[in-house]
């Protein structure tokens with residue numbers, strides 16, 4: 581019972597330590613608790629320990645949890661692939677979608693977002709390390725997609741998300757995160773009003789924070805190992 585609370589505290593300590601190591605304000609690094617495959621009870625325990633923002637990969641599973649926990653003031657982020665036939669569910673139930681990598685999906689979300697819910701907060705997913713078999717737009721296509729998405733009603737573009745493959749060394753991990761940071765700064769220099777650089781997971785949050793992450797997405801270090 582205490583495990584999730586203790587894990588959350590240790591993740592918060594890791595974030596604070598990383599921030600102080602590189603002179604960043606911990607208030608500028610958010611924590612998204614990735615609750616995929618864990619049930620509503622685990623989410624409710626994390627909420628009781630002060631966690632408000634949760635990330636989910638599987639739409640159907642997420643919608644069931646969102647509905648079961650509708651009495652709590654939680655913020656839900658979709659961080660998994662979104663197929664066309666799931667955009668309506670996503671537009672109706674989530675607060676954020678970080679995994680936009682095609683204009684067509686963004687257009688459907690824009691058209692299907694209920695006005696009463698306010699804009700859906702979105703990030704462009706970038707395949708920053710050109711990982712194989714991975715979703716995400718290539719870095720050189722990110723600006724064009726970001727501009728097109730930023731112009732859509734019902735959506736508010738907040739930034740980019742990356743999910744690099746585990747790298748061979750700490751140095752290589754940092755280098756990949758630095759590439760994402762450079763791209764983020766390029767998009768901002770191009771005039772896009774962005775505040776979210778979503779990168780870093782259980783294994784690499786320190787390097788991500790060193791490279792400027794504003795939102796780390798942590799699953800197993802909070803909820804434990806997932807069944808394959």
Ligand SMILES: *Cc1c(COP(=O)(O)O)cnc(C)c1O
Pocket residue numbers: 614616637659660743781782783797798799800801
């Ligand atoms: C599962 C997942 C995470 C969390 O991964 P952990 O290694 O368990 O912290 C973060 N981001 C995305 C996109 C994921 O799919």
